[in-house]
Amino acid sequence: MVNYVIRRLLLVPLILFGVTVLIFGMLQFLTPVERSALYVRDIPKNERALEGVIKQYGLDQPIPVQYWKWLVGTRDPHTGEIRGGILRGDFGYSRTASEPVADLIKRRFPATLELALWAVLPVVSGGVILGVIAAVNHNKPIDHIARIFAIVGWSFPDFVFGLLVLMFFYADLKWLPPGRVSDWANQVIMSPEFHNYTKLITLDALLNLRLDIFWDAVRHLILPVVTLSYLWWALQMRVTRSSMLETLRQDYITTARSKGLAEKVVIMRHALPNALMPVVTLGGSTVVGLLGGVVIVETVFDYHGMGLAFAAAAVQLDVITVLAFTLLNSLIMVVAYVIVDVLYAYIDPRVRLD
Amino acid sequence: MAKNNTQQEELLGRKPPGWLERQLGTEAYRALRGMATNPISVIGTLLLAIFLFVAIAAPVLAPPAHTNDPYQIPRDGYGQVPKPPGTEWRTRQPPLPFWWKAVTGKDNWIHIMGTASGQWDIYYGVVWGTRTALRVGLVITIITAIVGIIVGSVSAYYGGTVDIVLMRIVEVFIAFPFLPAAMTLSAVLTPIIGRGLFPPMIAIIVFGWTGVARLLRSDVLSVREREYVLAAKVIGVSDARIMFRHILPNAIFPTLVWASMRIGSLVITFAALSFLGIGAEVGYADWGQLLSFARDWMTQLGEYWYIVTFPGTILVLFVLAWNLVGDALRDVLDPRLQGSR
Numbered sequence: 001m002v003n004y005v006i007r008r009l010l011l012v013p014l015i016l017f018g019v020t021v022l023i024f025g026m027l028q029f030l031t032p033v034e035r036s037a038l039y040v041r042d043i044p045k046n047e048r049a050l051e052g053v054i055k056q057y058g059l060d061q062p063i064p065v066q067y068w069k070w071l072v073g074t075r076d077p078h079t080g081e082i083r084g085g086i087l088r089g090d091f092g093y094s095r096t097a098s099e100p101v102a103d104l105i106k107r108r109f110p111a112t113l114e115l116a117l118w119a120v121l122p123v124v125s126g127g128v129i130l131g132v133i134a135a136v137n138h139n140k141p142i143d144h145i146a147r148i149f150a151i152v153g154w155s156f157p158d159f160v161f162g163l164l165v166l167m168f169f170y171a172d173l174k175w176l177p178p179g180r181v182s183d184w185a186n187q188v189i190m191s192p193e194f195h196n197y198t199k200l201i202t203l204d205a206l207l208n209l210r211l212d213i214f215w216d217a218v219r220h221l222i223l224p225v226v227t228l229s230y231l232w233w234a235l236q237m238r239v240t241r242s243s244m245l246e247t248l249r250q251d252y253i254t255t256a257r258s259k260g261l262a263e264k265v266v267i268m269r270h271a272l273p274n275a276l277m278p279v280v281t282l283g284g285s286t287v288v289g290l291l292g293g294v295v296i297v298e299t300v301f302d303y304h305g306m307g308l309a310f311a312a313a314a315v316q317l318d319v320i321t322v323l324a325f326t327l328l329n330s331l332i333m334v335v336a337y338v339i340v341d342v343l344y345a346y347i348d349p350r351v352r353l354d
Numbered sequence: 355m356a357k358n359n360t361q362q363e364e365l366l367g368r369k370p371p372g373w374l375e376r377q378l379g380t381e382a383y384r385a386l387r388g389m390a391t392n393p394i395s396v397i398g399t400l401l402l403a404i405f406l407f408v409a410i411a412a413p414v415l416a417p418p419a420h421t422n423d424p425y426q427i428p429r430d431g432y433g434q435v436p437k438p439p440g441t442e443w444r445t446r447q448p449p450l451p452f453w454w455k456a457v458t459g460k461d462n463w464i465h466i467m468g469t470a471s472g473q474w475d476i477y478y479g480v481v482w483g484t485r486t487a488l489r490v491g492l493v494i495t496i497i498t499a500i501v502g503i504i505v506g507s508v509s510a511y512y513g514g515t516v517d518i519v520l521m522r523i524v525e526v527f528i529a530f531p532f533l534p535a536a537m538t539l540s541a542v543l544t545p546i547i548g549r550g551l552f553p554p555m556i557a558i559i560v561f562g563w564t565g566v567a568r569l570l571r572s573d574v575l576s577v578r579e580r581e582y583v584l585a586a587k588v589i590g591v592s593d594a595r596i597m598f599r600h601i602l603p604n605a606i607f608p609t610l611v612w613a614s615m616r617i618g619s620l621v622i623t624f625a626a627l628s629f630l631g632i633g634a635e636v637g638y639a640d641w642g643q644l645l646s647f648a649r650d651w652m653t654q655l656g657e658y659w660y661i662v663t664f665p666g667t668i669l670v671l672f673v674l675a676w677n678l679v680g681d682a683l684r685d686v687l688d689p690r691l692q693g694s695r
Contacts, residue, residue: 011525015525018523019529019530022527026538151394151674151678155674157625157669158626159629159645160662166655178652288531288532291533291534295533295534295537296533296630299630302652311537314537314538317545319541323542325538333530334529337529
């Protein structure tokens with residue numbers, strides 16, 4: 001097991017190197033002038049000054065040199081401070097947000113984290129529970145309903161679903177509004193009496209003992225979280241169901257039943273742990289889905305997080321900002337894949353002993 | 355001998371093979387029969403047939419106003435406020451379809467599904483958008499499948515260093531979450547090749563082939579170990595011939611099923627990009643682009659429901675049709691699943 005994990009971890013730097021090369025490659029589609037936004041806030045209008053910036057930050061140098069400078073940054077000869085360098089967390093200046101990309105990410109990250117955290121539990125548990133119920137009631141009406149839900153849900157694009165729920169629950173019924181919090185709640189949050197410990201509004205509201213703010217934030221979160229989760233219920237339900245059906249046909253299940261064990265014990269203790277293994281492998285694609293889903297959901301519900309900033313930058317072709325977000329996304333992905341692999345090795349002895 | 359077989363089958367209560375089964379072979383015949391008797395696949399196929407009909411009959415269902423550029427949605431003025439279904443055309447009315455008078459008895463063309471902000475006709479966009487969806491879905495799926503098949507089979511057949519290098523490249527590509535990555539590459543490519551269908555299509559292809567490559571690789575790996583491949587090698591058959599004549603035909607079925615199930619999600623991704631404003635230019639007949647008009651009226655969707663409901667329903671049905679067919683195809687072709695339904 002330790003061996004396996006070490007081998008897996010050794011691959012990480014290699015993949016990260018590949019990721020940076022690919023992103024740097026996409027940067028090369030930009031002109032040197034556009035790329036100078038990596039280092040300076042305002043791209044100079046006059047040609048001489050522009051020449052100077054390009055020279056100074058080596059944007060006309062061979063590609064390997066540029067790649068290195070992109071990684072570690074370059075020293076400003078006049079002030080001596082280092083500019084740029086993605087390894088230092090400096091991604092350049094965002095044209096669309098008119099601030100350094102790093103600041104934009106820092107400002108928008110908590111909102112997206114809050115959305116994702118609220119979505120994780122329903123995403124992970126909902127589908128598995130449905131799948132087990134469907135498999136146990138194989139070929140009964142509840143199984144058919146679950147299967148229809150799985151295939152229709154999987155065919156429902158999240159932005160269409162989001163627009164439809166917004167239409168019913170906000171425009172028609174006025175129950176659940178878009179945005180992150182209401183205006184009055186926002187004023188309270190901005191006021192000095194309210195302490196922003198974590199910047200996650202639901203958590204901060206509880207820590208400040210403001211249940212009204214908490215409830216307001218939750219009301220704004222319900223639709224985005226449902227829109228973000230239902231797709232994964234459909235997928236996980238499908239995988240759990242078929243894997244559970246396969247497991248239930250195994251000999252050891254028959255043995256357990258013939259020993260006279262209660263059906264509940266057979267399902268929960270004997271079948272489920274084995275049936276869940278394929279579901280764990282979905283972990284990676286679930287994270288892929290969440291990172292993409294966040295962009296859609298935040299756009300539909302006007303929820304001011306990273307996804308919305310990313311979409312706005314992409315529409316306005318602000319490639320510097322977009323690529324910084326992409327880099328962050330792939331970092332999250334690589335970590336997620338490692339976690340899934342290790343988890344899989346942990347629960348499946350066949351991988352561990354390999 | 356043949357007579358003997360028939361007798362045996364009669365004893366077992368089986369019918370002798372019919373004409374179609376003899377033509378197709380038992381395997382393919384069983385797959386076809388499975389498809390034809392499965393209600394899920396029948397519904398899916400029917401839906402696909404309807405979409406195909408709409409795509410082919412588009413010029414009859416919604417005659418274009420600009421004959422040289424039929425994908426341009428005609429607009430009825432420039433007003434910002436959407437108009438509900440049934441409103442009459444006021445300005446620059448496109449030619450009336452011949453069946454309109456026969457069906458409704460009216461002389462003037464109406465906005466069957468209303469207009470979006472900017473007075474784009476939703477019905478026209480939905481009808482011609484079917485062509486866009488089919489074209490985009492098939493082109494992207496076919497190209498990603500080809501790239502994936504080449505990479506996957508080369509990787510599995512040669513193994514060793516080639517395999518290691520190719521699989522590391524695949525891992526780099528899957529470290530990019532699909533939708534954001536496709537958005538990124540479209541944003542990079544748009545200034546270079548111009549706004550339109552191509553940047554998002556290329557972007558989806560670049561980040562979309564890895565699944566096929568991995569799937570086919572594992573299937574080729576198992577087929578490669580069979581005796582008949584070894585036999586072919588021993589008698590000196592060339593690499594290419596072994597690959598294309600002996601291995602691929604036996605390993606490709608799961609990939610084809612996967613591709614048919616993939617069309618739906620690729621169309622969703624493309625529509626999502628259009629919805630976000632990356633992709634087809636405003637006014638191009640594309641469902642995602644039509645849906646993006648709803649973003650101007652987020653808080654009043656109750657009043658302007660038709661902007662979301664019509665293109666949204668059509669998009670869902672289109673994806674559903676492909677998924678139903680793919681699902682049924684998988685059930686029929688995967689022997690492990692037989693008996694579990």
